[in-house]
Amino acid sequence: MQEEIAIDPEYLKSRLRELLAIPSPTGFTDEAVRYIARELERLGLEIVLTRRGAIRARRAGxxxxxxxxxxSHVDTLGAQVKCLKDNGRLELVSIGHWSARFAEGARVSIFSGKGIYRGTILPIKASGHTFNDEVDSQPTGWSHAELRVDALARNRHDLGQLGIDVGDIVAVDPQPEFLDNGFIVSRHLDDKAGVAVMLAALEAMTRAKIETxxxxxxxxxxxxEVGVGASAVLVPEIASLVAIDNGTTAPGQNSQEFGVTLAMADQTGPFDxxxxxxxxxxxxxxxxTVQKDVFRYYRSDAASAVEAxxxxxxxxxxxxxDASHGYERIHLHALISLARLTIHYVASDVQIERDAEDVSGLRGFTxxxxRTAQRSLTLNEPDTP
Structure with a gap:
């Protein structure tokens, strides 16, 4: 394989832009799945879908x-209708774990039984001309926010006439910006950027005819986003699983918006x-470029696979x-770095041949x-990485 892998940045950005345009909060992912599946087939992969739509694509080696x-995961954060309020607005519960602080002011789509409505998530006390300083002093939380529907909705009855009901999915607009300096700002970069990285890696491998x-x-x-993740999509042939997801560039963290951030542990413990x-x-x-980090309040598809x-x-x-699960910012440099590393990994030689079997003896074990392992080596036991 050639040393320098040419990742197409325009392809990567185009796939990310198109993915962001498809609403896909957890429980409402069908159209995003269809988009990704079609692209995988175009790239020549064999695909199957689980009953609910998780994608497993095989590239022969x-x-x-x-x-x-x-x-990576297709689903994003979002909300559901919890209650139709007497004032004609909607109480919400979050899909996934994110703060209502980041929801206030968001433009959204409500997917009702009679069609799609637009609206805005607002604090209950939204008008400074009415509530004065209470606008600033009111608490933050989902019970202190409501969704204003952009339709004639004066009361609970009007909402019902619109076809809006408890449990309806609410998708938050991503509002993406792709800047000339490489920064990308949007909601739902977690984890649509990870999906775009995987597609860009596959596109480069297909173009360069890279074998594994x-x-x-x-x-x-x-x-x-609700903890299910990769619990039901693996097959017995798979011995190693690498998740691609967001890191957190925040005080006390070692993650960067450039290069690869390799997570050494999350809240479920150390990675392999x-x-x-x-x-x-x-x-x-x-x-x-690479740096390591540890995440204390974080889990990914990898954790759900092991727990299953x-x-x-x-x-x-x-x-x-930056600002994960909020209005997020990343840099194209990191996405290209991840795509390159992904290709180098899948094209690299297998070091632990014993992993081909579900169980086996001590021979070939890592x-x-x-000090004990060093002493074993001096006794001529088989050495593996």
């Missing part, structure tokens, strides 16, 4: 096992020692996001460099 998988030593699976999940080391070493070998009982090695690659 030299052998079937130990297969590698890359995963083992089959690779490209997974797109539909419930990560050997897989994480391999990814870090590949960055050094191929001149990819899949015995796979996991790692998490991230693009640094080492970690403790």
């Amino acid at each position: 030299g052998v079937a096992r130990p297969a590698r998988a890359i995963v 030593p083992v089959d690779t699976y490209w997974l797109f999940t539909i419930g990560e 020692y050997h897989l994480s080391k391999k990814l870090y070493d590949l960055c050094g070998q191929h001149g990819i 009982g899949h015995d796979v090695r996991t790692a998490l690659l991230t693009f640094g996001v 080492h970690q460099r403790t």
